[in-house]
Amino acid sequence: MTKSPSFLTLENFRLECGATLSEARLVYQTYGKLASDRTNAILYPTSYGAQHCDIDWLIRADSILDPSRWFIIIPNMFGNGLSSSPSNCQDCGLSEQGFWFSHVDNVRAQEQLLREVFGIEHLALIYGWSMGAQQAYHWGVLYGDRVTRIAALCGTARTTDHNRIFLQSLRTALTADPTWNGNRFEAIPERGYRAFARIYASWAASQAFYRQGIYYRLGYTSLEDYLLRAWESNYRKRDPHNLLAMIDTWLHCDVSDNFIYQSDYKKAMGAIKAKTLVMPSTTDLYFTPEDCAAEAALIPEAKYLPIPSFWGHRAGNPYQNPTDEDFIRVAIQKLLEE
Template sequence: MTDAAMTDTRTYECPNFVLQCGITLPAAKLVYKTYGTLAEDKSNVILYPTSYSAQHSDIEWLIGADRILDPSRYFIIIPNMMTNGLSTSPSNTPYPLNQGRFPAITIYDNVMLQRRFLTEVFGIERLAMVYGWSMGGQQAYHWGALFPDAVDRLLITCSSARTSEHNKIFLDSIRAALTADPAWRDGWFQEQPVKGIRAMGRIYAGWAISQTFYRQQLYKSLGYATLEDFLVRFWEWTYARRDANDLYAQLGTWFNSDISANELYRGDLAKALGAIKAKVLLMPGETDLYFRPEDNELEMPHLKNAELRPIPSIWGHRAGNPSQNPEDERFIAQGVRDLLSA
């Protein structure tokens, strides 16, 4: 990643921010990082929201002159999603909204906070592109539907406009594993649920990457000696480094994601999709097990200006975040170039 014009993390604070659930956050905090230089006419802005459990440091690998997002041409902003441990989250919210009283946060809430942040801090009214993978893609989709006149392009990898029922089964299995741990008491993890997080990591491993990946033992090419080595040192470690209450809250955000779940569209998904004016490039992973390409296929007839370009990969959901997979990175980078030149 280039270090040219790269900022340290900064925090935007919004007083008395009212959530969709009706609870007011006295001080909603959004931690962000920028890369590149904002053009004088502010026409070169790419918003790149975070994904499940990720913080900006986990996803900035794809920012660079020779990577997917080029900071020598674009001003790239990573807003950390609420509940990720940096922006407003269960782990950093004081009484009376701490512990089991932490309110439900939606993707809608995140996007509305991001909109206020962009206008108040940078005076940005329009985005050249919103780029997002997984939950980042859910945020990108919301941007397109909620602010159709403020977004030129959406590039969405391995995501959907509404969380499917099959996807919800996966999320429920994660929640069940976490809350089966004795650390879960009174609607809150009183301490880190070590056994629950280990179980979570192993469930996630079976869903996030395809059967073919494991059949070919591609984890060995990543430096893991055995399957158990991969499960422990990658999957268990990935979630053990995060606060369990943050992980649990973010599962709820993912579960309830729906671009039409607001007063503007009142549950009419077709209407919400049809309102999107941006050029859209949908890039599902061909072997993704929970954000299936079929979800995007069903969305396509309602989008005004969209292309469906599946990623031909055996990396499952991870195809959309190919930090260790140059082939898929090149495929996505070409999609970005095509969309930005359109």
Template structure:
């Protein structure tokens, strides 16, 4: 993929205790940074996504307007563009890749902002799913450097039920015969197709399938939706990168670090940015109830559910204009303040 730049981080100590001698952070920017560097928005990537998969909402009249805002999309570690199992040299290749955490992601992103752009405070961190996890990490770890946060279909700490889903898709992928001794010895096509079909059942709601809402999204049939919309999506990725991001997601917890030592309430209350947490009422793994429990620990965070039959995908509504309008309004409200 072209159209992005790479920031060489040099020797980088990861939270796991491993040092990457030459870590890299891939990113793309949209719009123009103003003179006082006050119009920057950080938009981290979600699971399995690279910047080109999520930048559809960075356009005039959409959720993030590059005519006014300078938007930076950093690719999270493990997604195939930034340092990832699929591009690491020995001794990290062949199943020996290190664990990446969101602590690693946001610290690398902070270096990018400061060392490349001279940005010391963000107007917003916007994120969906794993991108939202990174947004909340930013708010907790660097509270004075973020003005607003819009965190969509996500969590401050991965819930037990969410981990069940993640363990399921990991099991499907590693059940492929190509997975041997902790690594893939060839491309796991059967595993990737099984992985994608399981994912398709979790990422949208039961109502979505009952009403055949894939028709509204431009798919001719259920098989068309599954084959192009899900198998085609994940067949673009490397199995080891998908496994890496699953581990990052499982470990996601804004308090799992030396700053908060596991105290989730303290981490949530450290967030100074005006924050709107936006779960979808039909999301099957980032549930409204889980977010409500988090907000109960930090009343300053606003809980604003999205009413949609698109489930988790309501947070990435490229095919659902009504859901996009909800996100656009929330972002406009935050940035107007």
């Protein structure tokens, strides 16, 4: 039986945007057993739209993260509907009201969780895909002495201008729905969900994925069936205000945008002390291999290892893709053995 997630209440938690949450909530799930010396901890932050139950498929003995050896913690990102989010927190607004969650907020909350609940001072690994990789980079920059290894899959430490256009297109499509009043949705954004899902599907998988009709192998009867059941139905599970909140976090992603580095991006990247495995997908359309390679060059202990895949961005979360899963598993095992 799957155990219920736990949560940590963070009283008077001040956010980077200037707002203070009287009681922020960080929901998390753990897997495996923490060693007596607390040296086997792995942090695995969530990605866009995901909750812990959506990404824990790879936590098993024969996959990427082995819970028989490692104690793995998945903290749910602010805005994802479990931790403090517009859908469950009256104090949580949207960028229209000058409110947003930053990754600094996420990692500060996660650090407090590790220290206060588990007594963990050092992490053996931070493993992150997409927005999880963004959080991993923030950990390396803000808590460099406490992170031994980073595995950053299909994500960057700073949102590029090209990536920003993609995010703005998602936000614009969702808020173009007639139920949006300029501050909130007054009803279910039927048209907005439909447009949002199709934009996302066009970017998250590569042209080769669609050209080869991979979705037929996954059990879908047509392209439209794939778009409806694999994309639109999944995003309809998420409150639209939460989808906007996570976009806002992504738009604000920049490891140097904080009081320590004050927008000195190269200095922030050079401060990462962890052994860092940078793993883009060779066909990712918005976290491109070129952008990831440029960041790897700024990190002193980085290894650049692209995933040779036609699955695009989704190569970094290969729950339907054993070839890419095996490639990642081998790479992570090598990293953990160093």
